[in-house]
Amino acid sequence: MTYEQFSKYSFLLDRTARRVKQYAQQKFKNGNFDVTVDQWLVIKNLSENGVLSQTELAQLVFKDHPTLTRIIDILCKKGYVERLPHPNDRRSFQLLLTEDGKTKVSELRPQIVSIREKAWENLDEKDFQEFKRILNTIYENLE
Amino acid sequence: MTYEQFSKYSFLLDRTARRVKQYAQQKFKNGNFDVTVDQWLVIKNLSENGVLSQTELAQLVFKDHPTLTRIIDILCKKGYVERLPHPNDRRSFQLLLTEDGKTKVSELRPQIVSIREKAWENLDEKDFQEFKRILNTIYENLE
DNA sequence: CAAATATAGTTAGTATAACAACTATTTCCT
DNA sequence: AGGAAATAGTTGTTATACTAACTATATTTG
Numbered sequence A, B: 001m002t003y004e005q006f007s008k009y010s011f012l013l014d015r016t017a018r019r020v021k022q023y024a025q026q027k028f029k030n031g032n033f034d035v036t037v038d039q040w041l042v043i044k045n046l047s048e049n050g051v052l053s054q055t056e057l058a059q060l061v062f063k064d065h066p067t068l069t070r071i072i073d074i075l076c077k078k079g080y081v082e083r084l085p086h087p088n089d090r091r092s093f094q095l096l097l098t099e100d101g102k103t104k105v106s107e108l109r110p111q112i113v114s115i116r117e118k119a120w121e122n123l124d125e126k127d128f129q130e131f132k133r134i135l136n137t138i139y140e141n142l143e
Numbered sequence C: 001c002a003a004a005t006a007t008a009g010t011t012a013g014t015a016t017a018a019c020a021a022c023t024a025t026t027t028c029c030t
Numbered sequence D: 001a002g003g004a005a006a007t008a009g010t011t012g013t014t015a016t017a018c019t020a021a022c023t024a025t026a027t028t029t030g
Helices: A003-030 A036-047 A054-061 A066-079 A099-120 A125-141 B003-030 B037-049 B054-061 B063-079 B099-121 B125-141
Strands: A080-087 A093-097 B083-084 B093-096
Touching: A003 A036, A003 A099, A003 B003, A003 B093, A003 B099, A003 B125, A036 A066, A036 A080, A036 A093, A036 B003, A054 A066, A054 A093, A066 A080, A066 B063, A080 B093, A093 A099, A099 B003, A099 B125, A125 B003, A125 B099, B003 B037, B003 B099, B037 B054, B037 B063, B037 B083, B037 B093, B037 B099, B054 B063, B054 B093, B093 B099
Parallel strands: none
Antiparallel strands: A080 A093, B083 B093
16 A cells, blocks of 8 residues: 555545535435434434433444434434433433334435435445445454 | 445444544644644645645545635644735635645654554555445445 | 442533535626 | 626534543442
């Protein structure tokens, strides 16, 4: 790997990640989804996992505590998520989707698949496996 | 590609891009570089290209105007970049590195290569080419 | 058991990203 | 030439990311 490539991979990675998020965010907004891309990730994970603490959820979505606190605050204000006191630990909450939250997840799920598909034109399953392997290797190298 | 994969690629991309930036930012901070990762990208491009307008620079680094304005503000305050009135266009500035800026680029360049190398352990040139091809394809699919 | 240590979540500060809107200036069109 | 449209850069707003520090609580240690 040349010097230039050692600059380039991070630049391309950042550029593409931002573009993917920006594209999705625009589609979310145009579709009046009422959640951002990151808020969607949170409610989707709550939908798939039921009741979670903030720490459990933070680990699932790879977000730090302060960021997750703020995302949950917004989702609670929007009425999609509820914080309940944890029965066994006064430091902790149990997070769960409200009925509106569950409805939102059901409505949005199919639409989001088609949004995500566009990025993958001209790429195939093998590309996905390669991409995943490389991304995971990079991630693990920097832990 | 399954539904899950259509969620997963964006998640993995976001997760890894953040981690790469975070890792680099930590190293920058520990090394007392006095610039963030994004500020480095800007001064590096000025170093490679000489005098640029903000619009030219924004196109090179794929950042929007407001973000770039703010980054340039910080770099001017730090004394690494200078805004000069454009001789032929009263709407525009010419941006250039100060002597301190040039020195900073020279000092940091070699250190940054070694920071970037770590992510690439267990990956090779072929992986880089694959990675680049996939990232560019995704980017172009979403333009 | 009491103190030390760790943990859950929050607040504050700085930085960046994206969108919207704006002003001053330039370019284009009739 | 004059007006319309486009452009360069800025300001404001909302959201997210990361670090640092904090309080309340739980767990561990001696």
